[in-house]
Amino acid sequence: MTEPLRVGIVGAGGIAQGVHIPNYLKCGSRVEIVALADIQLDRAKEVAATHHIPYVFASVEEMLDKVSLDAVSVCTPNKFHVSATLAALEAGCHVLCEKPPALCWQEAELMADAAQRAGKILTYGLHYRHFPEVETLKKFIDAGDLGEIYASRAIAVRRRGIPGWGVFTNKELQGGGPLIDIGVHMLDTALYLMGYPLPDTVFAATYQKIGNRQGVGMMGDWDWKQFSVEDMARGMIRFQNGSTLILETAFAANVEKRETMQVSLMGDKAGADVFPLKIYEERHDTLLDTTPAFLPKKGGHELEIExxxxxxxxxxxxxxxxxxxxxxxxxxxxLYRSAELGKPVEC
Structure with a gap:
């Protein structure tokens, strides 16, 4: 495939406008954003005009039929990830789909199978993997500096961070609340650093205590009367190798900090936190805390697109x-099934 890479974008909402379009544009002459598709055609036309995108369509199918594309970014609500991704792959395009993969694992498996049949790239917008803190720690882990990682913790908690825009509080379109929206980032980051171990048993609980009543919104006002997702989820995963991961995620919780996004790992040689990166170890009868003096400044979203x-x-x-x-x-x-049943479930 030769430059420029001809890209189409499905969905003209915040993630397309704030992440995908500007970071494709940073790639300069290597990329040409050819088309934008959104069921809200007027919004798509406005976004396209702002960024000089030549073609606008009301559906991904029409876009794929009318213009020749090499790659597609899927920036829709979660419910539509599978249909847009399958259509793009079947049309011979590489796909970058926003997280989470889908609404259920069966849809994610359909997407994976379609990518394999098409011989095309399918990857997901799990941009925290590209943060310099994560990349640096991964090098330490791969070199064996942490030893056997047997425990981890993933936290994605906001004090009052229920999104006041989009469909983030609509279970039908999103599949859930903070667990599937922000918790997925820290969960994936922890799994990535641990080498994606195979899970054995999951135990979780979800709560709806704050989102379904009127209150202070630090990310805009939300429609609390139509709030149909959890506002907090907590869980524990035991893996087949004996390691464990504790997960805590919330759109709204009575905590001190406005937002905490954190992964902690504990190995038998050393431990570490990321965001910010700090490594904890014992050497020469001394307990040491190590922090990097310098890390590259490129953001995770920019590196993901690049x-x-x-x-x-x-x-x-x-x-x-x-x-x-x-x-x-x-x-x-x-995790959602365990919370619904109120008991551990095997994976």
Missing amino acids: RFVDACLGGAKPISTPEQGVALQKLLDA
């Missing part, structure tokens, strides 16, 4: 794979 473009043009394969997307979705499903 590397997707590189992969489409024949470079290194994406670090987020369709198979990991299925595994991640299975864990999300298991």
Whole structure:
């Protein structure tokens, strides 16, 4: 495939406008954003005019039929990830789909199978993997500096961070609340650093205590009368290798900090936190805390798009794979199922 990479974008909402379009544009002459599709055609036309995108369509199917594309970014609500991704793959396009992969693991598996049949790239918008803190810690882990990682913790908690825009509080369109929206980022980051171990048993609980009543919104006012997702989820995963992960995520909770996004790992040689990165170890009868003096400044979103473009043009394969997307979705499903049943479930 030769430059420029011809890209189409499905969905003209916040993630397309704030992440995908500007970061494709940063790729310069290597990328041409050819088309934008959204069922809200007027909004799509406005966004396209702002960014000089030549073609606008009301559906992904029409876009794929009318213009020649090499790659597609899927920036729709979660419910439509599977249909847009399958259509793009079947049309011979590489796909970068926003997280989570889908609404259930069966959909994620359909997407993975379609990518394999088409011989095309399918990767997901799990941009925290691309943060310099994560990349640096991964090098330490791969070198064996942490030893056996047997315990981890993933936290994605906001004090009053229920999104006041979009469909984030609509279970039918999103599949859930903070667990599937922000918790998925820290869960995936922890799994990635741990080497994506195979899960054994999951135990979880979800709560709806704040989102379904009127209150202070630090991310805008939300429609509390139509709030149909959890506002907090907590869980524990035991893996087949004996390691464990504790997960806590919330759109709204009575805590001090406005937002905490954190992954902690504990190995038998050393431990670490990311965001910010700090490594804890024992050497020469001394307990040491190590922090980097310098890390690259490129953001995770920018690197995610840049590397997707590189992969489409024949470079290194994406670090987020369709198979990991299925595994991640299975864990999300298991966490929600355990919470619904009120008991542990096997994976």
